[in-house]
Amino acid sequence: MAAVRPMQWTPTAAAPEQDSEAGLSRRFLYYMALMREAEGRIQDKLYRQGKVLGGVYIGRGQEAIPVGAGLTTRPNDFLFPSHRDMALYFIRGVHPREVFAQYMGRAGGLTGGRDGNMHMGDMNRRISAIISALAAWIPVAAGAAMAMRYLGTSDITYAFFGDGSTSRGDWHEGVNLAAVQKAPVVLICNNNQWAYSTPLDKQMACAHVADRGPAYGIPSEIVDGNDVWAVYHATQRAADHARSGLGPYMIECKTFRMTGHSAHDPASYVPAHLFEEWARKDPIERLERLMVERGYAGRDEIDDIHAGIRQEVDEAIAWAENSPYPDPETLLDNVYETRPAGT
Amino acid sequence: MAAVRPMQWTPTAAAPEQDSEAGLSRRFLYYMALMREAEGRIQDKLYRQGKVLGGVYIGRGQEAIPVGAGLTTRPNDFLFPSHRDMALYFIRGVHPREVFAQYMGRAGGLTGGRDGNMHMGDMNRRISAIISALAAWIPVAAGAAMAMRYLGTSDITYAFFGDGSTSRGDWHEGVNLAAVQKAPVVLICNNNQWAYSTPLDKQMACAHVADRGPAYGIPSEIVDGNDVWAVYHATQRAADHARSGLGPYMIECKTFRMTGHSAHDPASYVPAHLFEEWARKDPIERLERLMVERGYAGRDEIDDIHAGIRQEVDEAIAWAENSPYPDPETLLDNVYETRPAGT
Amino acid sequence: MATTTYLEAIREGLWEEMERDPNVFCIGEDIAVYGGAFKVTAGFLEHFGEKRVVDTPISESAIVGAAIGAGFIGLRPVAEMQFADFITCGFDQIVNFAAKCRYRWGAGVPIVIRAPSGGGVHGGPFHSQNPEAWFAHVPGLKVLCPATAYDAKGLIKSAIRDNDPVLFFEHKALYRRIKEDLPEQEYTVPIGKAAIYRDGTDLSIITYGAMLYEASQAAGDLAAEGYSVEIVDLRTVFPLDEETVLASVRKTARAIVLHEDTLTGGIGGEVVARITEKAFEYLDAPVVRIAAPDTPVPYSSPLEQAFLPTAAKVTAKARWLLQY
């Protein structure tokens, strides 16, 4: 199965050794822009062309969260993304080809066509595939973290979720178990203020997701989710906390969902002025302004990064479109490690 | 089915019109002592004699909670007891006969032998039967409360649960839904500091169950669960809050489980000194001392109440032992309102 | 030209019942402002108001639980699972709370749980499942899987009026694909009664849900070959209308049980077992099942196509049986 054979891939502008502020800014920008471009192509082109079928959920306007948090991860940490965190896959070394092929149901996709859209994972790259049931991965992340401690490592897990997902019983059970067990989990909420058509005040009667930390005896902090540096620093604090044996730490990233819930949702229930307001807070533009202001990069360099990404994405889509569909003969494979007699 | 035909029963010492402080004290004492006596007979006699089979879970030392809370209820309020709240049934007018017959699996029991121990309910008397899965009734209580508001009544629901039950996903989902919907639910936690063999600090990493109120944006308060007057007043506040449309209100009653988890559990995992400590805080003795001090009742009157209860219980047990077992011919009845063809 | 889609039929049934009985109300995720993920309840909020069309947090267990509680107080809640796949998140409430109250303490639970199920829409493993078999194993529940617009409307109305918990699986691939003319006047369809969708004498195909149309196509193809195929549409998969099934098989002596749900542990086994036990002497050939294989529902089209049972598979098996 394709899923377990990682591809080799070197991101054009994100070599990990660039750890100066300028270098890190460039990596932030690269991954955020790559996510924006890749998701844009999927939602606005491939989906409309009928090349991507089924549900499409993108994280436009929220890229600072997976990127700021993702770049604090170490190779052995295990990531549990939610459905608007595409950048985490790139940060984990998943090739854009594999992502496009995933969306188009091709054999070269991360799940080889078995599953679609953001339902992808790779054990070798230590990133999990979500199941649809929201927050189901919170207890799983807790258990993985318990296992890491059990094995005596300083590895940690990162669990991502939306505001709406906190309503699920699994979220509660998972956070509570992690807290009691002092499991090294970093809990990262993308509070984009909507869950499908449901606004925050119909989802919870507390003002902030972070208000839920004390219910589990864990620290929680609120951060501007459109400020990638802020997300990065907060996540670093959270990771340090978890890594040093103090248990889970929750970060609530305030942001906004700049699209409908999915590609088919025009989001007419969202007051238009909110989109305008939040468009002005776009995390990519904001980072670019900062980079220019601080002299981390010139406009040209930034344009080059975008151009490089567009080329990468063009190439990856072409590759994915040439990837064959999975062979129906493989339909029964891999239900179990060994196929049971008579099936 | 026996369950839907309430018996006539007049409690010996608990006429509802006694609403002076002295009168109320007498009603408190009556129900607490009745619960103590009934549960004592079940656990220490009938169970040992093999007349009660299966699990037995009693609320010894916790009687002030169902009694203090229960006596704030109005006839149309709907009660969702937990498994250590027997007094609620008596307060609802369930006859001790029906309770003993329930425990002995007789036709005259509240479920006619269909279910056992505290798994009993009665729609006519507006008291629900729990299912075993802890906290499953919290969302149910939320929905019942929503329906009451829908119907334009000022009725409310009371939902009882233990400290350990707050770990369940259903607890979270139910409390959150109630909070968002501002459903009139009074949430009453018996924090007896154990859940089976599991102490609080392995159940939750916060200090108090009440710390969880803010996570739902609902008021919560801590009360001495062995002080029936304190429970009564706190519940009254909670009920007023809920009845006036302000939504759920949580009360955490600090108490102690003065037995094993169930009749077969010697509770050797509980440090012995805790039993001694809490024995001194016994809610019944404490109420009696207060009644005598304040001149609400003399020792004689108190002794009379106990004697009356013993007699009532003797009679009820005798009745229950004479109640027939359910007829196996009824096995297939009442799975549905109308039995499907061919079954 | 046929005018009412399967989806509209459900909407109409729901609407009529809400008009008829003020105790009927809807509860679920994104059903009010948004009108539901599939727009079944579009326009309900505007007409019936927010007391009767309640958007909830993402809490399937609480949705079912709240419906049960509202049922206790005399309402008739219709709960929606956004996708049937998420019903597993409210499983305990359904199988242990709702299903067992009446038996245990005489408390009826008059709730309906609507859930869009089924594949063929590129939904992948979590937006395509057919969970009916789990619930058909739970005494106390009723499980409906309408295939036609007529039945969808008639059954949702019966479900709402029923005093026991009813699971109503709406096949999402039929929502907009199936269109029929429905009667002007009000009607209901009884729960627990199968329908003879097509009369025949040589072979019975017993099926339900979207597979009805595969069966129908197969029956057409086989008619061209001179075979007369009877199709039994179960409609209610639990409690099963054994009489109608047995009567058909006693007539035709050959049977295929067809469902989209995966084979092992699906409802097919139950149907075959009843036929084998109670119509054994009438059988001229083995009773065979056609169902999806024992795998999750794959996403990619070629895989999903290979996964789903089709008319062609039915026809091939039927020929073998008819020549047996």
Place this chain on the structure above:
Amino acid sequence: MATTTYLEAIREGLWEEMERDPNVFCIGEDIAVYGGAFKVTAGFLEHFGEKRVVDTPISESAIVGAAIGAGFIGLRPVAEMQFADFITCGFDQIVNFAAKCRYRWGAGVPIVIRAPSGGGVHGGPFHSQNPEAWFAHVPGLKVLCPATAYDAKGLIKSAIRDNDPVLFFEHKALYRRIKEDLPEQEYTVPIGKAAIYRDGTDLSIITYGAMLYEASQAAGDLAAEGYSVEIVDLRTVFPLDEETVLASVRKTARAIVLHEDTLTGGIGGEVVARITEKAFEYLDAPVVRIAAPDTPVPYSSPLEQAFLPTAAKVTAKARWLLQY
């Protein structure tokens, strides 16, 4: 005199695997300090320490989820449900997370979920259920229901070594009732293989779990009447060992499928369907099922006795079949 109870056999199997492989650990409610509601893990905490015997909050979904997560990191978790009835609270994690990871993205989930199931102990509706059929309908899971101490030990060891999610249902009425002498030397029992518990030629009884002993008593009674009854103990109810079942029925030409779980939608239907499809020509009589009726498990003794299948019911039906 036989020395090892069914319960001790499970304990021994678990203990040996924990000794053998440091990646094996136990997680559940009240399993450490208390040693488990049934004391299966009594003494484990003292011997293996609290890292390997983990008491959790009352959170069945999180217990299963945490086991999955620990499995991702290379451990081999054994999770306990205090009673099998509570497995419904972790249902989504089992059927959607654990069962589907390998198929979707190649991630093996090497977990075991132990759960005391079954009636006959006056447990009432929520401490007596047999939930195996739900899971036997979920591709990706393996479902074990051992009946003997030998199999219980051998299968728990195989389950722990298996790289796929395994549900291990321990029949609580057998815990202390069944005693056997077990081999001194280590052994395992293969998953997916039924056992011929008793050889016979006239009739096959296909069963598993506690019903094995009712079948066995019935077979004894029928032997006295001159009938030779074969008993197939499925042991693994999913994936099913079809070959062994079919071989038995092809030999005897008559079959009863017997289980304690309720009739409709139980595993019996699946077994009958496979026999009917694949051994049809060998059958001399209808294949019949004996199972609990379609009701919740009642508490009171006379009701529960009427509910549970018994040797007498089996014998009566067998006589009818043998004379068919």
